[in-house]
Amino acid sequence: xxxxxxxxxxxxxxxxxxxxxxxxxxxxxxxxxxxxxxxxxxxxxxxxxxxxxxxxxxxxxxxxxxxxxxxxxxxxxxxxxxxxxxxxxxxxxxxxxxxxxxxxxxxxxxxxxxxxxxxxxxxxxxxxxxx
Amino acid sequence: xxxxxxxxxxxxxxxxxxxxxxxxxxxxxxxxxxxxxxxxxxxxxxxxxxxxxxxxxxxxxxxxxxxxxxxxxxxxxxxxxxxxxxxxxxxxxxxxxxxxxxxxxxxxxxxxxxxxxxxxxxxxxxxxxxxxxxxxxxxxxxxxxxxxxxxxxxxxxxxxxxxxxxxxxxxxxxxxxxxxxxxxxxxxxxxxxxxxxxxxxxxxxxxxxxxxxxxxxxxxxxxxxxxxxxxxxxxxxxxxxxxxxxxxxxxxxxxxxxxxxxxxxxxxxxxxxxxxxxxxxxxxxxxxxxxxxxxxxxxxxxxxxxxxxxxxxxxxxxxxxxxxxxxxxxxxxxxxxxxxxxxxxxxxxxxxxxxxxxxxxxxxxxxxxxxxxxxxxxxxxxxxxxxxxxxxxxxxxxxxxxxxxxxxxxxxxxxxxxxxxxxxxxxxxxxxxxxxxxxxxxxxxxxxxxxxxxxxxxxxxxxxxxxxxxxxxxxxxxxxxxxxxxxxxxxxxxxxxxxxxxxxxxxxxxxxxxxxxxxxxxxxxxxxxxxxxxxxxxxxxxxxxxxx
Numbered sequence: 153x154x155x156x157x158x159x160x161x162x163x164x165x166x167x168x169x170x171x172x173x174x175x176x177x178x179x180x181x182x183x184x185x186x187x188x189x190x191x192x193x194x195x196x197x198x199x200x201x202x203x204x205x206x207x208x209x210x211x212x213x214x215x216x217x218x219x220x221x222x223x224x225x226x227x228x229x230x231x232x233x234x235x236x237x238x239x240x241x242x243x244x245x246x247x248x249x250x251x252x253x254x255x256x257x258x259x260x261x262x263x264x265x266x267x268x269x270x271x272x273x274x275x276x277x278x279x280x281x282x283x
Numbered sequence: 284x285x286x287x288x289x290x291x292x293x294x295x296x297x298x299x300x301x302x303x304x305x306x307x308x309x310x311x312x313x314x315x316x317x318x319x320x321x322x323x324x325x326x327x328x329x330x331x332x333x334x335x336x337x338x339x340x341x342x343x344x345x346x347x348x349x350x351x352x353x354x355x356x357x358x359x360x361x362x363x364x365x366x367x368x369x370x371x372x373x374x375x376x377x378x379x380x381x382x383x384x385x386x387x388x389x390x391x392x393x394x395x396x397x398x399x400x401x402x403x404x405x406x407x408x409x410x411x412x413x414x415x416x417x418x419x420x421x422x423x424x425x426x427x428x429x430x431x432x433x434x435x436x437x438x439x440x441x442x443x444x445x446x447x448x449x450x451x452x453x454x455x456x457x458x459x460x461x462x463x464x465x466x467x468x469x470x471x472x473x474x475x476x477x478x479x480x481x482x483x484x485x486x487x488x489x490x491x492x493x494x495x496x497x498x499x500x501x502x503x504x505x506x507x508x509x510x511x512x513x514x515x516x517x518x519x520x521x522x523x524x525x526x527x528x529x530x531x532x533x534x535x536x537x538x539x540x541x542x543x544x545x546x547x548x549x550x551x552x553x554x555x556x557x558x559x560x561x562x563x564x565x566x567x568x569x570x571x572x573x574x575x576x577x578x579x580x581x582x583x584x585x586x587x588x589x590x591x592x593x594x595x596x597x598x599x600x601x602x603x604x605x606x607x608x609x610x611x612x613x614x615x616x617x618x619x620x621x622x623x624x625x626x627x628x629x630x631x632x633x634x635x636x637x638x639x640x641x642x643x644x645x646x647x648x649x650x651x652x653x654x655x656x657x658x659x660x661x662x663x664x665x666x667x668x669x670x671x672x673x674x675x676x677x678x679x680x681x682x683x684x685x686x687x688x689x690x691x692x693x694x695x696x697x698x699x700x701x702x703x704x705x706x707x708x709x710x711x712x713x714x715x716x717x718x719x720x721x722x723x724x725x726x727x728x729x730x731x732x733x734x735x736x737x738x739x740x741x742x743x744x745x746x747x748x749x750x751x752x753x754x755x756x757x758x759x760x761x762x763x764x765x766x767x768x769x770x771x772x773x774x775x776x777x778x779x780x781x782x783x784x785x786x787x788x789x790x791x792x793x794x795x796x797x798x799x800x801x802x803x804x805x806x807x808x809x810x811x812x813x814x815x816x817x818x819x820x821x822x823x824x825x826x827x828x829x830x831x
């Protein structure tokens with residue numbers, strides 16, 4: 153009954169309402185069979201990425217136990233998981249963050265409040281590219 | 284029941300939230316027990332236990348024969364709220380209380396899943412609004428061109444509120460002679476076929492009452508019409524674009540009956556966007572005002588430079604005579620000028636012109652420069668005061684590009700005899716103060732301003748200046764200077780100041796200037812202020828005597 157390998161999206165944010173929000177934003181994808189996992193800190197995010205190799209990871213920049221940049225750095229540079237698409241989310245107006253996001257190899261950088269529709273479009277593109 | 288298709292998301296979420304595992308464990312714990320969760324369409328979200336292949340296919344009604352022809356399959360309703368969203372299916376040996384307990388627990392969990400989903404949807408909606416307003420702040424809010432604001436507003440609206448047709452109507456307070464005439468911007472950008480010119484016209488017509496009401500009250504409103512023509516909107520929403528309490532315009536949207544009528548939620552969202560547009564419009568207006576002010580300042584400084592460059596740097600030095608002159612520019616720079624024409628000193632003649640160009644700023648300054656050059660040229664050609672002014676008038680009439688005029692007084696002094704010949708083209712008559720301030724008279728002569736008529740009726744006049752006589756030339760900035768109560772300085776105060784001073788031309792000038800300054804007491808100077816004083820030196824032998 154289980155599908156072969158379902159596409160997987162990991163959402164890492166320490167704020168529960170943002171996790172809820174992103175999950176809800178991606179609801180359409182979930183309805184189409186994409187599994188959405190949520191975690192509340194950077195270390196758990198990294199462990200989950202290692203174990204499950206998601207298609208897409210949405211990382212909050214500021215998280216306890218390892219921030220989003222460090223997680224991204226580990227995924228992209230240390231683990232060499234280039235196929236994992238990483239979106240980093242950060243607070244509005246911190247432009248130096250954008251530069252840092254580029255340095256650690258993030259595929260996309262979005263500022264909060266993010267545009268839910270844009271996030272859904274991007275996520276869909278990533279999932280469809282991986283199918 | 285079908286197993287190939289995908290079950291309803293809510294049930295799948297329920298399964299992945301731990302219910303699937305729970306069912307697996309129960310099925311494993313009770314030998315022969317088979318459990319499944321299917322959605323309202325009969326699609327399985329989860330199966331536990333040894334259901335034979337295809338056992339669930341075709342199951343439709345409670346009480347159908349069991350998978351192996353043995354136990355019947357029990358259908359237990361899952362009704363977390365008002366509606367059934369699926370069933371818990373059970374086959375095999377299991378106590379009824381256990382199954383019913385399981386049914387209740389799953390229903391409760393389902394309710395929580397649904398509540399969470401509702402909350403998430405609501406949160407996402409709010410978040411969308413926040414994001415929308417943030418975006419609008421960045422696009423509309425950053426706009427410094429008032430003409431672009433309506434287009435940006437419509438672009439933002441289009442992203443979130445579906446409509447058939449839309450228009451932004453901004454009141455144009457600056458439009459001269461067209462107060463309140465609306466400027467309509469057709470909605471939905473270029474190349475978009477939603478909202479043709481006819482549709483916009485229809486919307487503005489049918490919603491005219493709504494728009495007027497929103498304009499007056501400053502409150503948004505929605506109108507719904509029944510039995511409308513196919514090309515006419517069925518509902519319209521009108522939102523004020525406000526800056527504080529002032530209504531700067533409105534945005535109006537229309538929906539045909541293909542779309543639902545507008546809701547209070549749409550209204551709230553649009554109000555937020557229109558608020559951004561209001562702030563932006565107000566700011567662009569302030570920005571434009573400031574720009575206009577800066578341009579005007581720049582223009583005035585140009586005008587002032589022109590004017591100051593063309594005024595004599597110092598009065599001439601001629602034995603037997605003394606000259607003094609002052610010029611103070613108003614903030615708005617008028618077109619006063621004066622000039623000493625000393626090219627005929629060898630012939631013992633000296634010319635003086637004082638003039639006042641109508642208007643202010645650069646046009647007045649240019650007119651002043653032109654007139655001064657003409658007067659200078661005519662004077663150097665050796666013409667009489669009357670001829671100088673008459674020919675200047677003719678040239679201005681021929682060359683004129685602007686509707687500017689000037690008043691001018693031209694005087695020519697015979698430096699030896701003291702005879703003063705003059706003509707006056709509508710200028711304030713200078714004052715002749717006889718030596719010792721004993722008597723005062725106006726040097727009047729008929730004539731009207733230059734640049735308005737071909738025939739200006741000039742006449743030449745003469746007067747004899749005795750030693751010690753003083754002539755005070757001035758522009759109307761002197762007599763029309765106002766005190767803080769708005770009273771005019773006037774001829775009498777001028778005469779008093781002119782006669783009250785004893786001494787050189789410089790002393791008389793200072794006396795008059797000080798009287799004006801004291802009178803206006805630091806108020807804003809409305810016009811240029813020019814004073815020129817000419818004095819024939821007193822006869823040293825006659826000083827202090829009343830003999831002439």
